[in-house]
Amino acid sequence: MIISWTTESELDNAGFNIYRSISPTKNFQRINTKLIQGAGTTGERNTYQFIDKTANPDVAYYYRIEDVDFSGTRGILTTYRLRGVITPTGKHTTTWGTLKDVR
Secondary structure (H helix, E strand, O other): EEEEEOOOOOEEEEEEEEEEEEEOOOHHHHOOOOOOOEEEEEEOOOOEEOOOOOOOOEEEEEEEEEEEEEEOOOEEEEEEEEEEEEOOOOEEEEEEEEEEOOO
């Protein structure tokens, strides 16, 4: 699964964490091993991407993107429901089945 997101601006943004669950409301587990670096403070648009290499084909997952600032304050930006189709080699996501914002 490829999770992509865009920020229009950032304030003291150290980075992001990605959480995954099969439930929209509980049992979210962090799936990135280290913080995905943010842009600090900027008024410019930035695009980020994380590849979930452990996702199983044809399973609908809920992903949460967490923002972490330089002081350590954390906040959930959004929750998305995604389902991907994996190529026969099992290495690349080729299509999206569903994308739904469930904030």
